[in-house]
Amino acid sequence: MSLPILEAKQICKQFKDPVAINVLNDISFSVNKGEFVSVIGKSGCGKSTLLYILSTMDTDYQGELLIDGERMTGRKDHELASVRNEKIGFVFQFHYLLNEFSVLQNIILPGQKLNKKSLGELENRAMELMKILGIQKLSNKKPNQLSGGEKQRVAIARALINEPHIIMGDEPTGNLDKKNSEIVFDIFNQLSAELGQSLLIVTHDPEFAARTSRIIEMEDGRIIRQ
Numbered sequence: 001m002s003l004p005i006l007e008a009k010q011i012c013k014q015f016k017d018p019v020a021i022n023v024l025n026d027i028s029f030s031v032n033k034g035e036f037v038s039v040i041g042k043s044g045c046g047k048s049t050l051l052y053i054l055s056t057m058d059t060d061y062q063g064e065l066l067i068d069g070e071r072m073t074g075r076k077d078h079e080l081a082s083v084r085n086e087k088i089g090f091v092f093q094f095h096y097l098l099n100e101f102s103v104l105q106n107i108i109l110p111g112q113k114l115n116k117k118s119l120g121e122l123e124n125r126a127m128e129l130m131k132i133l134g135i136q137k138l139s140n141k142k143p144n145q146l147s148g149g150e151k152q153r154v155a156i157a158r159a160l161i162n163e164p165h166i167i168m169g170d171e172p173t174g175n176l177d178k179k180n181s182e183i184v185f186d187i188f189n190q191l192s193a194e195l196g197q198s199l200l201i202v203t204h205d206p207e208f209a210a211r212t213s214r215i216i217e218m219e220d221g222r223i224i225r226q
């Protein structure tokens, strides 16, 4: 059997300011290739804190994190930055697209940063992704000319440009209406089912979570069900 894409082993996190609190306690789980996993739980239970650690952005924790079987814990910041660029695609509640660039330019930016493919190759991949996501007609528009749902689809294309091993999302449908949330869910589902894309999505939306392949439910910094 292939290695899990992501493994969290006994992750604990404490914030010390203003008073010491344990925000994450003994979090262990893994995500396998092609799995579409959601993380749910009440506000303040530690979901975003956990995602920040799993995405290698926060290195101040106890326990161990492995991505593709490789230990991330204890690695230097510049090494983690290149892991993020190469292996993780991010989709947030707010899309952080750059309004001075076109949709196409926004999508290929992380690919140019990684610098492993020519501009032509990146543009071809971006066109393919835009087709899958139904936004091919928007390639020359600027993000501020798009609807919220379209912007989020552009952000998903951007997250996919470097063929990430895992997509991580923090409330990616949090800012969308029901119809656009459905569209985003269907895209994630299709990526997982047809392309074997692994996804780990933090969400407040119980309907969204109920349709993912596995739900990790948190309470007070612990996993209470998965």
Ligand SMILES: Nc1ncnc2c1ncn2[C@@H]1O[C@H](COP(=O)(O)OP(=O)(O)OP(=O)(O)O)[C@@H](O)[C@H]1O
Binding pocket: 015, 016, 017, 018, 023, 041, 042, 043, 044, 045, 046, 047, 048, 049, 050
């Ligand atoms: N930098 C910080 N310093 C101190 N406490 C923090 C810090 N960041 C978060 N917390 C606390 O850690 C707990 C978990 O926060 P976190 O943002 O991970 O929750 P969440 O489950 O993502 O919540 P939400 O669903 O509202 O986004 C909360 O009690 C929060 O107040």
